[in-house]
Amino acid sequence: MAIQISSELLDGCVLALLQTEDYYGYALTQKLQATIPVSESTLYPVLRRLKKNGWVTTYDQAYQGRNRRYYQLTANGSEQLVTIQQDWQLYYQAINTLLKGDAPA
Amino acid sequence: MTDYLDKFAALLVQLQANERDEVLAFYREYLLDANIQTYEACVAELGTPKQLTRKILADYSIRFNETIGEHPTKHQKSRANMRAIWLIGLALLSTPITIPVALAILAMMAALAILVFAIVIAIIAIIAAITMTALAGLTAGVGVITQSLWTGCFYIGAGLAIIGGELLVFPLVIWFFNLMIQGVATIAQRLYHRFVKRNRAEREGRHHEKNH
Numbered sequence: 001m002a003i004q005i006s007s008e009l010l011d012g013c014v015l016a017l018l019q020t021e022d023y024y025g026y027a028l029t030q031k032l033q034a035t036i037p038v039s040e041s042t043l044y045p046v047l048r049r050l051k052k053n054g055w056v057t058t059y060d061q062a063y064q065g066r067n068r069r070y071y072q073l074t075a076n077g078s079e080q081l082v083t084i085q086q087d088w089q090l091y092y093q094a095i096n097t098l099l100k101g102d103a104p105a
Numbered sequence: 106m107t108d109y110l111d112k113f114a115a116l117l118v119q120l121q122a123n124e125r126d127e128v129l130a131f132y133r134e135y136l137l138d139a140n141i142q143t144y145e146a147c148v149a150e151l152g153t154p155k156q157l158t159r160k161i162l163a164d165y166s167i168r169f170n171e172t173i174g175e176h177p178t179k180h181q182k183s184r185a186n187m188r189a190i191w192l193i194g195l196a197l198l199s200t201p202i203t204i205p206v207a208l209a210i211l212a213m214m215a216a217l218a219i220l221v222f223a224i225v226i227a228i229i230a231i232i233a234a235i236t237m238t239a240l241a242g243l244t245a246g247v248g249v250i251t252q253s254l255w256t257g258c259f260y261i262g263a264g265l266a267i268i269g270g271e272l273l274v275f276p277l278v279i280w281f282f283n284l285m286i287q288g289v290a291t292i293a294q295r296l297y298h299r300f301v302k303r304n305r306a307e308r309e310g311r312h313h314e315k316n317h
Contacts, residue, residue, distance in 0.1 A: 024134065024138065025131055025134055025135050025138070026134070026135050026138030026139055027138070029135070039152075040135075040150050040151050041151045041152060041156075041157050041160050042160075044128060044131050044132070044161065045160070045161065045164035047131075048127075048164070049164075066134070066137065067134070068134060068138070069130070069131070069134060
């Protein structure tokens with residue numbers, strides 16, 4: 001895909017994935033990459049931002065003698081996801097109108 | 106993997122310790138989960154330590170303004186200020202405002218830069234001059250000491266006293282430099298915000314962040 005994803009949309013994608021279950025960093029990257037092309041190193045800044053804004057929280061779980069940090073959606077995060085979904089709908093329709101050449105004169 | 110993370114850690118010195126630990130923990134966990142062991146495999150997955158660092162730090166510098174008030178050291182602060190001045194200059198050049206206004210702002214910033222530069226040069230020149238005097242005193246003292254013990258002692262003493270005084274004043278000079286850089290950054294920021302209205306997407310982005 002030649003189109004670069006914006007950070008707001010990436011936020012939305014991660015929040016949407018966390019809606020169904022909690023993920024740790026590697027699994028989340030894999031999950032995202034299954035659908036959209038994002039680089040392996042992209043996710044940390046996204047998760048940091050989401051956590052800073054209070055949209056996700058983290059908890060550690062022991063795994064083979066080390067910790068895995070899981071990310072969990074918060075209530076604020078769910079609200080934010082709805083906002084992003086709405087924004088995206090508007091944006092999507094607007095861009096589609098333009099791309100199809102249907103823009104009002 | 107360890108050598109990769111060590112290199113990465115060394116490059117992250119600009120971050121605060123707790124931030125750095127968090128970044129490292131994230132990528133350590135990631136590499137373990139991905140079952141990546143060799144240095145080369147790490148590079149193939151995440152890029153060279155330098156590339157990864159650039160990516161991480163870029164995310165921090167976008168927010169240089171928000172974090173500036175928290176707990177930065179003096180050094181970090183003046184570095185952040187320098188970066189602010191630089192970024193505002195670049196932002197002005199890339200902003201579609203009317204050209205006369207842009208030119209006026211640029212001219213003001215240039216004037217400010219020249220003023221600051223002149224003050225800095227003047228201070229450096231004064232310090233250099235005083236140091237020369239002190240050194241001349243010392244040399245003269247050493248030269249005369251065989252002919253007249255007391256005259257020699259006087260010149261050497263005077264030279265040492267001047268250097269001592271300089272060392273005492275030095276922190277003050279550095280403090281003054283920092284103050285000036287900070288002042289310029291603040292003025293530049295005010296100028297920027299005064300003339301450049303944020304575009305809607307940016308305003309809304311900021312709005313969301315503040316809400317939560």
